[in-house]
Amino acid sequence: MSGGVTAALLVLGSGFMLVAGLAMLRMPDLFTRMSANTKAATLGGGLLLIAVTVHFAEVSVGLRALVTVLFIFLTSPVAAHMIGRAAYFVGVPLWKGTLVDELRGRYDPHTHVLRSSLEVPGEAGGQGDGQESNPQRGQGS
Amino acid sequence: MPLDIFSPTHWGLLMLAMGIVLALLRLLRGPTLPDRVVALDLIGLQVMGASLVYAVDQEQAFFMDVAIVVAVVSFMGTVAFARYLERRARP
Numbered sequence: 001m002s003g004g005v006t007a008a009l010l011v012l013g014s015g016f017m018l019v020a021g022l023a024m025l026r027m028p029d030l031f032t033r034m035s036a037n038t039k040a041a042t043l044g045g046g047l048l049l050i051a052v053t054v055h056f057a058e059v060s061v062g063l064r065a066l067v068t069v070l071f072i073f074l075t076s077p078v079a080a081h082m083i084g085r086a087a088y089f090v091g092v093p094l095w096k097g098t099l100v101d102e103l104r105g106r107y108d109p110h111t112h113v114l115r116s117s118l119e120v121p122g123e124a125g126g127q128g129d130g131q132e133s134n135p136q137r138g139q140g141s
Numbered sequence: 142m143p144l145d146i147f148s149p150t151h152w153g154l155l156m157l158a159m160g161i162v163l164a165l166l167r168l169l170r171g172p173t174l175p176d177r178v179v180a181l182d183l184i185g186l187q188v189m190g191a192s193l194v195y196a197v198d199q200e201q202a203f204f205m206d207v208a209i210v211v212a213v214v215s216f217m218g219t220v221a222f223a224r225y226l227e228r229r230a231r232p
Contacts, residue, residue: 025163030176045193052202052205082227090175092175092176
């Protein structure tokens with residue numbers, strides 16, 4: 001019983017890792033690749049840790065697995081966010097089929113000022129109070 | 142160890158090895174530096190998974206500590222690379 005559950009979790013987790021590697025090779029863009037990394041690989045790692053817990057069935061192993069799962073689930077989005085932010089600022093090209101780029105026109109590469117979506121993109125100071133109609137928002141999605 | 146076709150840990154290790162090879166191809170090919178950093182992050186997670194599967198395969202629980210250390214070092218490396226890239230982007 002426990003062996004079957006362990007085997008299924010092991011193969012499933014390793015399969016998710018393999019899918020993440022395949023997506024890392026085949027996806028067209030850095031940001032789509034990063035989504036594969038931060039979702040499929042995190043899920044695979046969690047499944048493998050559950051498999052180890054079910055296999056050994058000890059309190060010490062389970063506690064270490066719990067701490068590792070918490071660590072991975074907390075740090076993987078943080079790392080992906082930092083890499084994506086740095087890559088966008090460096091100027092990594094987006095895929096040509098990208099539909100929504102909400103940062104376009106709001107980030108100034110010379111002064112490194114990032115305006116929010118409530119401000120009008122054309123103005124220098126951007127002291128809009130958010131009540132006026134914004135031509136950039138509302139037309140997408 | 143000889144490959145056993147009925148052992149799930151061997152299948153797991155095989156799939157993890159293939160995933161590491163695919164990510165390694167992206168690491169070698171990657172057009173920009175962030176591509177390589179993301180591929181290296183994925184390789185860290187896959188090595189962590191391989192050490193977990195090896196712990197089940199060898200019936201020894203202390204390989205979990207290897208997995209924890211690999212996860213921590215991989216996260217630290219990714220954050221350091223991101224800080225370095227962003228600092229280089231704004232001189």
